[in-house]
Amino acid sequence: MQHQKLATIEDVAAIAGVSIATVSRAINEPTKVADETRRRVTEAIAQTGYTTNAMARSLRMRRSNMILILAPDVGDPNFSNILVGLETEASKRSYGVLIGNTQNDPAREADYLRFISSNRADGLILFTGHLPYGYGNDAGESRLPPMVAVNEPVSNSDVPFVGVDNFEGSRIAAEHLISQGHRRIAFIGRSTSKAVNILREKGYRAALEGHGITIDPRLISDGDGTTESGRAATEHMFVRDVLPTAFLCVNDVTALGVIIALTARRYELPRQFSVMGFDDITFASFVSPSLTTMKQPRLKIGEEAMDLLLALLEGKSVARKQVLLRSELIVRNSVGQVSRS
Amino acid sequence: MQHQKLATIEDVAAIAGVSIATVSRAINEPTKVADETRRRVTEAIAQTGYTTNAMARSLRMRRSNMILILAPDVGDPNFSNILVGLETEASKRSYGVLIGNTQNDPAREADYLRFISSNRADGLILFTGHLPYGYGNDAGESRLPPMVAVNEPVSNSDVPFVGVDNFEGSRIAAEHLISQGHRRIAFIGRSTSKAVNILREKGYRAALEGHGITIDPRLISDGDGTTESGRAATEHMFVRDVLPTAFLCVNDVTALGVIIALTARRYELPRQFSVMGFDDITFASFVSPSLTTMKQPRLKIGEEAMDLLLALLEGKSVARKQVLLRSELIVRNSVGQVSRS
DNA sequence: ATGTTTGATGTAAAGGTTTACACAGCTGGA
DNA sequence: TCCAGCTGTGTAAACCTTTACATCAAACAT
Known part of the structure; x- marks a missing residue:
């Protein structure tokens, strides 16, 4: 009862009376298929409730469209709002966002790195202020994926940073x-x-x-x-x-x-x-x-950081390796004129 | 330069001098392979730095080992600590945790539901207090996946709930x-x-x-x-x-x-x-x-909820559809004896 | 009339696993 | 001696896409 066999591209193709290649194209490169054919495919998709299987696609394309966020402490008061920014931008560009709460535990960081090496995530957002432990010690010299640091720059490295000046x-x-x-x-x-x-x-x-x-x-x-x-x-x-x-x-x-x-x-x-x-x-x-x-400006930091990471991911050469935003003075009641002493 | 072609199970098999089936078994069901063979495979894995490709595995097994957390507002002060609990338990059982920040926007909820229908997530944690919009309106009557509600029970439904009494x-x-x-x-x-x-x-x-x-x-x-x-x-x-x-x-x-x-x-x-x-x-x-x-007890709530969800996912029949934890009275300074008026 | 280009579609391979089934060799019982 | 059962391993199919390449028809140029 768990799995009632979801519709595949093949089912759609059969109904529309075309090959699976055409269905795939109708979805991903609509201009490359004739209007009438596209119409039939669209209809067949609606009829079957077809959704493309992300696993198969990722396997084939070698890309998961997922971003891993490595944070030492999800409870950090700066975290949640930056996360909203990150998530908003990611979802706008149809990327998903994975959370790795490491508590600064090297073992857990190494563990999460396997999300990268196993292809479950394409890029990394670092809240940690350092490169993940366990990088490059497995034989095979695991390359680090595209990364952007946020909240805290990564000390002595050229990992791009987005944050406040x-x-x-x-x-x-x-x-x-x-x-x-x-x-x-x-x-x-x-x-x-x-x-x-x-x-x-x-x-x-x-x-x-x-x-x-x-x-x-x-x-x-x-x-x-x-x-x-x-x-x-x-x-x-x-x-x-x-x-x-x-x-x-x-x-x-x-x-x-x-x-x-x-x-x-x-x-x-x-x-x-x-x-x-x-x-x-x-x-x-x-x-x-x-x-x-x-x-x-936490929301903005999150958005900019994700934007930068996705640009990196899509191979665009990125001009600025560092985005410094301005912080704003908020005057409330804890500061006053100096008292005569 | 991005992709230096990761080692596959086939490379490992070649080095160990066995078939890929044996490698797979050595990894997943170690008892089923002879000691000597297993040793050779382990060595070959170390030598190549092989990690199993999660996409291929998920495709084959129809299971992503990912949990989607649907939250209306990641900034909610109750959220982050529950998240830590959820994440801790999930990662202990080697599940990953995906974040979906919906802002109570039906469109975004529906959008995230596609993580389920596209097999990118196996189960759902609901912070929202309601079933996700956009469920079951596509033809094909998209079945909802295993779910557990947290923070707020899901009104008129039998979605299991973990929270405080x-x-x-x-x-x-x-x-x-x-x-x-x-x-x-x-x-x-x-x-x-x-x-x-x-x-x-x-x-x-x-x-x-x-x-x-x-x-x-x-x-x-x-x-x-x-x-x-x-x-x-x-x-x-x-x-x-x-x-x-x-x-x-x-x-x-x-x-x-x-x-x-x-x-x-x-x-x-x-x-x-x-x-x-x-x-x-x-x-x-x-x-x-x-x-x-x-x-x-937010940490505990998170852990219990994830535990329950994973049990559901693994098909164990779950006795309690509702876990109510005790809240604890914390006496500080905002309550005093009533004043004579 | 012939050759070339263009546009739309189909065929089949590739991506990396897991696993049902088959097979071979061995043990032990009749 | 033969058969049954067990252990360890291999073969190949299946999971569902994307996409290079081939094919074919129509349009166009010569």
Whole structure:
């Protein structure tokens, strides 16, 4: 009962009174078949409810029309909206989208690579910030398929990247704080390994230096981008008693941790301290105080990335190997004029 | 350069000095081939880096080992964690997971159904709360594949459902408010169409009735589960001047709207009003006041749903067509003792 | 009238598996 | 000695397309 034998191209051909080659052409290259014949075929298709078997087609054409999305964490607040963009563009061009949630587990990444080598996916979108593990160690030197990185560039490689201009965005964010009179500005979320963090720190430095503000290294704090890291970094500054008037955070999630720490110490925001995030994730507008931040055009990022990947896939030589979009300053209530101290 | 001709089963067979049938058996039914032969085949596979071509296999076996997930909105805060569960279980059983973001657009749903009829997916996970549009209107009466609903049951159908016991959970939530001395309890988010809302309202009613509290219909407010609906409903109650001491909301997103409305009116929570949510979405612990709510075991829901679907797919007769998991009361700071008024 | 081009269609191969069936050799029982 | 059953392997069909090549008729040019 499971399989009631779907109609094949042969059934259609029989009904229309033509050969299967003609049916195939009527579907894929309509101009190459006579009007009258095409009409008969179309009718036969409607009559049988025929759909072309994607497996047979993929087998023959050596192409699955599927894209694999490799993400370390599907729960990442940046993920879902980029995914919508990716999916929208893919489906518009009749590609399907496969999800691989790797949790940064090398075994799982290697596992998912087999979707490529077994022809189940033609291309790869990388959220991971690194090339998949397990690449090229099987004999046969498995070639990597066309790829595009998103969210985080792939460190030392020439994998095309689509994302926000993190340096520029962070510079704008810092400028905003400076424009509110802040001079002692902390940067929360320094990292030596994550490209995004590095760029955002550079933007911060550029802005301060551009305004002749000397950077106090004690105001730069390591962090891995989690809420807890933001909270801990803030606490640490209080313990050491080296305090800024404003916190520029590597992302919104970190900023949330900073807000939690400050609120716990009963400070009033933004009167006593200003906090700035980056990303504009969903809850940024719901926190109290609502978060001033830089908005990533996530939908657009997804669309552009998929567009680039499909271009690569279709063999078009692609001019730009890097698409940097602008982030937008969203002013809410977590940043204020510097308080006279 | 794209395709350097991958090794096929034939190459392996040649190297191992056996027929392709034997190679296939060595891979899929190892016990059926002699130890020595199997060793040679394994070696040949390693040597060539052979991976079986999934398209050819699927074509032959009439099975893609792919599951299609149909979701109206990938950004739904309940979605991502359930997805992780679904994906984890699927990948454990070596199924792949395809994402279909439909935005409730009938055309897109119908479009995705073609993944089924073209054999690109064997089964369906429904987040949508309804059967996909475009089912069965093509001639040939396209049979629906094995399906499991998640997040929201599929109204009037016998599609198996995996989720939380909404009635019971809501009853527990209401009981909690009652235990804090509340008698005038509002229910925000009534709906006549959404099964989840209906069940949660029933749980609310059951709890109140069980404690001999007569229900004031003016305290039951329609809502579609958005933040804005929660805000508007609350405002409306102030305008009519019919006020509860506690708000039981159909979900956390709605509760957030209620909190926003109350905070805007400068009420102090939970001293003056109590607010209770449902779902325990990520930001529930970050709102101020942090939200008391019922936690959905989302990971588990995903895993159970996929497990059920795969069982269905493999033809096992499944005992339970409905898996109801318990939700857990999470006490935070948005609910307090009723204030003497 | 002959040769050439064009357009529409058909024939058959190829794509890479799985698996029913056949076969060969061997074991063990009668 | 013969037969039955078992084990391990091979042959070939089937799964459903796409497409190179062949064919044929009609149109056109010479």
